[in-house]
Amino acid sequence: MSDESHGGSRNSGAVDPVGQGGVDQFHNPGLPHHAERITDKDPRAVKRAETQVMVLFIISVIGTVLFFVGYFGVGHSGIEIGTKLRLQNTLIGLGTAFAMLGIGLGIIHWAKALMPDHESVELRHEIAPESQRAEAQEIIETILEESGMDRRKVLRNTLIGAVLVAPIPAVFMFRDLDRSQLGANAMVDRLRHTMWAKGVRLVRDPSGLPIKASDVQLGSAFHVIPEGLNELKEGKLNEKAKAVVLLMRLPEDKMTVSPGRETWNVDGIVAYSKICTHVGCPVALYEQQTHHLLCPCHQSTFDLTQECKVIFGPAGHALPQLPIEVDSEGYLVAQSDFQEPVGPSYWERG
Known part of the structure; x- marks a missing residue:
């Protein structure tokens, strides 16, 4: 006995048969409503966000300095060995945490509060070989424009400073595996x-x-x-x-x-x-x-x-x-x- 005689799934409406115009039955919801951020409307909020990002990058630099204080400064003090180790580990741990978190939170806050906040749709298309260079240049220019790197020089410079000093502790830690001058077999x-x-x-x-x-x-x-x-x-x-x-x-x-x-x-x-x-x-x-x-x-x-x-x-x-x-x-x-x-x-x- 056929599926149709029992009111099967083919005629029940539960399945949309291919080629019967089922796609037209679905409504395209479009993009969600865009809610403006406070930094999109208030110039004072923009300045406040810039200051917050700059402070986070400075905190990262301070964290690196704190690492060096614990790594080098505590080791030359005359305090008791147990207290010295606890203080040194605390300073090194906090310094590393502030150095990494400062950069990470600063970049996130920059992106969420200061970079352009708009939705866009980019259709796929093949890039002709002769136009790849121009397209890549346009993408880079768009990134620089949207990030505000050219306009916000103070933020850019503090970010560069934080990124440059953050890896230095790791360099010294690896170098300190053997500070001896006795040769390659000293360790x-x-x-x-x-x-x-x-x-x-x-x-x-x-x-x-x-x-x-x-x-x-x-x-x-x-x-x-x-x-x-x-x-x-x-x-x-x-x-x-x-x-x-x-x-x-x-x-x-x-x-x-x-x-x-x-x-x-x-x-x-x-x-x-x-x-x-x-x-x-x-x-x-x-x-x-x-x-x-x-x-x-x-x-x-x-x-x-x-x-x-x-x-x-x-x-x-x-x-x-x-x-x-x-x-x-x-x-x-x-x-x-x-x-x-x-x-x-x-x-x-x-």
């Missing part, structure tokens, strides 16, 4: 040598209590620093950033030991650098069932049973192992320093 040398040496006890972070081999049980994990680090007056954080390790105990039958490392562990107790070899984040998560270490920054995963080999994530190098042994009193001590540089593997390793 590697810094990361190669830590406070670990033969006979240095492993102590808990941050209490400084020494650790006996009997304290380390299967499935446990200790955050460890070298004995004497807490007593340092200067350079404490730099030394800790290089020397901090994770101490764990594994079933010996699950361990893979490379030739030459047979004596680096004590009955399954192993110590590995806590600094991820991707970008230097602290590896802090230990999964005792799988014996995996996880870096929370970018999810690099290291297999403890395979000498912290990378099994997932962007890290390109296994965590360096610290050779350990037991002293005459039963405390865990280092046999030596790390046998390779700690930290990110993008540094040249020789």
Whole structure:
């Protein structure tokens, strides 16, 4: 039985058959009603908006200056290390935020309050090759005219100033990765040598209590620093950033030991650098069932049973192992320093 005999969709009006003039049944609503902004009607509002945009760009410049005050000025003061770091981080964070937000909010406010506010329809058409240059020039001139860059020179100059100084902090931060004049391998040398040496006890972070081999049980994990680090007056954080390790105990039958490392562990107790070899984040998560270490920054995963080999994530190098042994009193001590540089593997390793 046909669809028409049941009053099907073909005759119900629910479907508009092609070619039966259905398009003519829809009314073109046109463009919405244009509501003028206050800056379209009041010259004083225009001046006020220009001042607000200029102030936002100046705030961006002030934010950059604030960054430099925190980055360079606080570091040379004589205040206590903890207070200094909090103040420095606060100034750097606020300075960066003001520098970026000042530019962004200034440009947005400029576009919403001062640039022409009108609707337009531009039909698609092919551009002939010989007229492309003239068309491109016309587009650029239209952009400059609508943005008011030529008319509003004060805003233009403050914008240029803010944009020029905003990237400078990033340049100094990257440059400061190694300010040494010792040569290309200076950073590697810094990361190669830590406070670990033969006979240095492993102590808990941050209490400084020494650790006996009997304290380390299967499935446990200790955050460890070298004995004497807490007593340092200067350079404490730099030394800790290089020397901090994770101490764990594994079933010996699950361990893979490379030739030459047979004596680096004590009955399954192993110590590995806590600094991820991707970008230097602290590896802090230990999964005792799988014996995996996880870096929370970018999810690099290291297999403890395979000498912290990378099994997932962007890290390109296994965590360096610290050779350990037991002293005459039963405390865990280092046999030596790390046998390779700690930290990110993008540094040249020789």
